[in-house]
Amino acid sequence: MSDPVERLLKETIGLDTASVGPTVVRQSVRERMTACGITDPETYWRLLTGSPQELQELINAVVVPETWFFRDREAFTALAQHARMHKRANQPIKILSLPCSTGEEPYSVAMAMFDAGFGAQEFKIDAVDISTRNLAIAERAVYGRNSFRGSYLEFKDRYFEPAQGGHQVNPAVLKQVRFRAGNLFDSRTSFGAEVYDVLLCRNLLIYFDRELQDRALVSLKALLASDGLLLVGPAESALPRLHGFTSAEWPMAFAFLKSGTVQVVAQTVPVSNSTLPPSVPKPLKSKIVPPVGRQGHLQTTAQMLDQITESLATIERIANAGRVKEAQEVALSHLRQFGPSAEIFYLLGLAQDAEGAAPEAVQNYRKALYLAPNHREALAHLALLLRKQGDHHGAEALTGRLGRIQTRSGT
Known part of the structure; x- marks a missing residue:
């Protein structure tokens, strides 16, 4: 059955x-x-x-929703900065949240835009999801404790009002978001001639196989303006570059800029690039050097890329579900199967950090930085962890290092 x-x-x-x-x-x-x-x-x-x-x-x-307000806060900072740089007179910034789940993401976008100084007439948000149940919750816009996570909650007093069952989004934010049901793979779902300046498609691609990931990225790219910004989830960050996107160079935002001149290069990307953090892109090479597998046999680049992407996506899904112990176990299995890489050490450190295993997290963040000295996310998270532990000197050194990297890259 x-x-x-x-x-x-x-x-x-x-x-x-x-x-x-x-x-x-x-x-x-x-x-x-x-x-x-x-x-x-x-x-x-x-x-x-x-x-x-x-x-x-x-x-x-x-479709079980797992989201909260300002999840991955850096993504919303990147979005607002991009919108500010591409602001046009008499034309609103157009933003698409796909999938929008139960509404926390598109409402977070509206709050971030207001906080960045945009007026109500200067941006509009379309929010699309496959689940009509999710959309009903989003339009009701009343949220309980589970939607407010982390230490950044200052927005709650500004944009929410007490309501039966939790807190309701205030009318100014509600008016900025237009919800509708839609399916990226359904030809009957029409986005019309709409082209968006920013597209949030976070933690959707991890639920597709490689063929559908490619189809999805082709569709997403068509929905973006030529200078548009695509935001994806951490475990999806290897995929946009395979379709001509380039890193936007925002730490921990997993943000990519559209480029119309690069062809899909899924068959010519060295395997090592599939585990690079999105903030440290390396030039693609035309010559394929197949990696040596655990048994000493050569495997094709495409096969290994599929396996690595799927494995990293699995770790991300498990961690997102709050099963951090299991995420660590799967990450260690990934390490045994595919060998060391900056990204797997970073993800392992994140899972240990979330569980409160600070010494182990520090060790794995450092391993990530050994393999990729400019890994911005590892630098930022390690700095935060050291500061929590009272090592202010070490934290400042890492923060300074991160700042120098950003200065060199022009961000």
């Missing part, structure tokens, strides 16, 4: 079941069968394939 359902979900929304695990799909099917009063799998299958409404309900059940 689960195999045809999994195929249907992949055909409909691009979901690679391996990315969430078949248990999630099976549980969602059971929930929907119970809701429909159906006990026979074949009867449910006929309903599912004959009712667009039931298919949408299953999609709603499968």
